[in-house]
Amino acid sequence: MSNLTPAQRVTIARHEGRPGVADYIEHLFTDFFEQKGDRQCREDPSILGGIALFHGKPVTVIGTRKGKNLQENLKCNFGMPGPEGYRKALRIMKQAEKFGRPILTFIDTPGAYPGLEAEARGQGEAIARNLFEMSQLSVPIVAVITGEGNSGGALALGVADTVLMLENAVYSILSPEGFASILWKDSSRSGEACELMKLTAEDLLEQKVIDAIIPEPEGGAHMDVEAQMAAVDQALTAALNSLQKISDISIAGQRYKKFRAMGGNGYYDGN
Amino acid sequence: MIPVFNKRRKHMLAMKAMREGQIPAASPVEVTCPKCQTATARQQLSRNQYVCPNCGHHFPIGAYFRLSLILDSGSFRELDENLTSADPMEFPGYSEKLDQCRQKTGLSEAVVTATGRIEGRKVAVAVLDSRFLMGSMSAAVGEKVTRLIEHATRNRLPVVIFSASGGARMQEGILSLMQMAKTSAALARHSQKGGLFISVLTDPTTGGVTASFASLGDITLAEPGALIGFAGPRVIEQTIGQKLPEGFQRAEYLEEHGFVDQIVPRKQMRAVLAQLLTLHYRGGAAQ
Ligand SMILES: [Zn+2]
Numbered sequence: 001m002s003n004l005t006p007a008q009r010v011t012i013a014r015h016e017g018r019p020g021v022a023d024y025i026e027h028l029f030t031d032f033f034e035q036k037g038d039r040q041c042r043e044d045p046s047i048l049g050g051i052a053l054f055h056g057k058p059v060t061v062i063g064t065r066k067g068k069n070l071q072e073n074l075k076c077n078f079g080m081p082g083p084e085g086y087r088k089a090l091r092i093m094k095q096a097e098k099f100g101r102p103i104l105t106f107i108d109t110p111g112a113y114p115g116l117e118a119e120a121r122g123q124g125e126a127i128a129r130n131l132f133e134m135s136q137l138s139v140p141i142v143a144v145i146t147g148e149g150n151s152g153g154a155l156a157l158g159v160a161d162t163v164l165m166l167e168n169a170v171y172s173i174l175s176p177e178g179f180a181s182i183l184w185k186d187s188s189r190s191g192e193a194c195e196l197m198k199l200t201a202e203d204l205l206e207q208k209v210i211d212a213i214i215p216e217p218e219g220g221a222h223m224d225v226e227a228q229m230a231a232v233d234q235a236l237t238a239a240l241n242s243l244q245k246i247s248d249i250s251i252a253g254q255r256y257k258k259f260r261a262m263g264g265n266g267y268y269d270g271n
Numbered sequence: 272m273i274p275v276f277n278k279r280r281k282h283m284l285a286m287k288a289m290r291e292g293q294i295p296a297a298s299p300v301e302v303t304c305p306k307c308q309t310a311t312a313r314q315q316l317s318r319n320q321y322v323c324p325n326c327g328h329h330f331p332i333g334a335y336f337r338l339s340l341i342l343d344s345g346s347f348r349e350l351d352e353n354l355t356s357a358d359p360m361e362f363p364g365y366s367e368k369l370d371q372c373r374q375k376t377g378l379s380e381a382v383v384t385a386t387g388r389i390e391g392r393k394v395a396v397a398v399l400d401s402r403f404l405m406g407s408m409s410a411a412v413g414e415k416v417t418r419l420i421e422h423a424t425r426n427r428l429p430v431v432i433f434s435a436s437g438g439a440r441m442q443e444g445i446l447s448l449m450q451m452a453k454t455s456a457a458l459a460r461h462s463q464k465g466g467l468f469i470s471v472l473t474d475p476t477t478g479g480v481t482a483s484f485a486s487l488g489d490i491t492l493a494e495p496g497a498l499i500g501f502a503g504p505r506v507i508e509q510t511i512g513q514k515l516p517e518g519f520q521r522a523e524y525l526e527e528h529g530f531v532d533q534i535v536p537r538k539q540m541r542a543v544l545a546q547l548l549t550l551h552y553r554g555g556a557a558q
Contacts, residue, residue: 116515118502119502124486256456259456263414
């Protein structure tokens with residue numbers, strides 16, 4: 001594994017040529033059928049989701065989408081979903097449960113959108129509801145953090161049985177810029193924040209927040225997309241194979257135990 | 272239960288509540304309302320449950336003071352009182368900050384969890400305290416809240432959580448984020464077993480607490496004027512580049528937009544909670 005600094009990894013994780021959910025769907029799945037809309041008021045293109053075949057088997061696939069050029073970026077709100085996006089994701093996850101399909105999620109987002117309408121329509125409630133419902137779903141869930149996974153906006157697709165992370169991806173409470181701005185009132189100190197935040201795949205594996213690291217080609221996923229796709233394919237296949245051995249009844253129980261243990265080293269019980 | 276223990280517990284909550292209601296000693300004897308600028312003697316304000324007698328503004332209050340307003344006298348029994356943050360990321364300056372906060376507030380963490388009774392009905396209750404690092408979600412806060420919910424699920428008790436939080440505990444990084452999943456998952460299990468959860472939103476409830484347990488109530492109440500949202504108003508203003516409308520993200524705004532069942536003034540909160548417990552009472556097992 002290469003010796004990049006956390007700040008360098010953040011730069012790679014945000015590289016404009018980095019493969020996103022649309023690329024993964026194109027390369028790793030067949031017969032993708034996109035499902036749009038939250039059935040309440042809106043279609044949110046910053047989350048892409050639907051049904052597809054993964055090695056011939058039906059799965060539900062969902063990911064945050066940033067878009068490939070400025071026009072797409074604007075349409076996808078730079079990958080920052082509103083509550084409608086999270087509600088769409090939940091709608092199709094519940095369908096996956098109904099039809100017994102495993103769920104695969106791809107996470108790459110600067111965070112949930114902090115906008116006026118997003119608040120008016122319950123951004124917090126939408127994220128909370130996904131955490132609540134995902135924890136109980138009776139089908140296997142695998143999440144892959146492919147780029148940047150920031151804040152509750154990333155976690156809302158991340159309550160999974162297996163959480164995988166690309167070597168140069170980052171996963172954190174919020175962006176390093178936001179972190180520096182809250183803690184030191186100075187967003188330009190984001191490089192310093194990167195060092196303190198423990199947001200790299202290695203850090204998170206150590207904290208048991210993720211289960212495995214997917215290696216990247218030298219210089220990052222965008223340097224050799226084909227090789228990256230093969231590595232993700234292999235990791236997803238292995239994760240699904242081991243999860244399919246667990247019964248539908250016990251899978252939510254195991255997922256509960258996994259998240260129940262998170263932060264176990266974060267407190268001291270003086271009672 | 273041996274009566275002497277009851278007496279001691281009652282005494283302890285009353286003392287802690289009084290401390291919160293009247294101290295900090297260094298603060299002035301008069302308090303100026305941030306809304307109407309009227310000065311009120313602290314004694315009088317405390318007797319009035321920290322509601323401005325002139326305009327009805329609800330001041331933030333400490334966790335023990337809140338509990339003393341809600342629970343039947345003598346019923347308070349604190350859980351996990353000494354569970355505290357272990358500074359898991361070894362974040363520079365954090366453990367000193369925690370020490371200062373503990374000394375200043377007399378709390379070991381940003382949430383107090385307990386069992387008690389409201390008009391005779393037993394409940395599991397958590398109160399977040401915004402004086403302790405803005406009521407932010409540490410691994411310790413997540414653990415205490417989760418243990419409380421699990422205790423309630425096992426013992427078939429309703430859960431009542433008073434939220435007041437600035438959101439994530441930055442110094443605990445990703446572990447803070449994971450508490451959102453942990454607490455939400457515990458509530459999902461509680462719900463599946465038929466357990467009741469009443470979420471009470473107080474000023475301010477934002478960030479990761481809004482995006483987890485605070486938004487998952489079977490019943491959602493809010494105190495008048497409370498700021499409630501996911502993103503903070505300043506972040507939103509910076510993002511959209513315009514001023515936010517008057518009253519945006521206030522309890523009344525959330526009620527209007529369909530996210531709150533009812534806004535309940537502080538002085539009516541105990542009676543409304545008692546009513547809700549009665550309405551959900553199934554008889555038989557002691558609830
Ligand atoms: Zn006033």
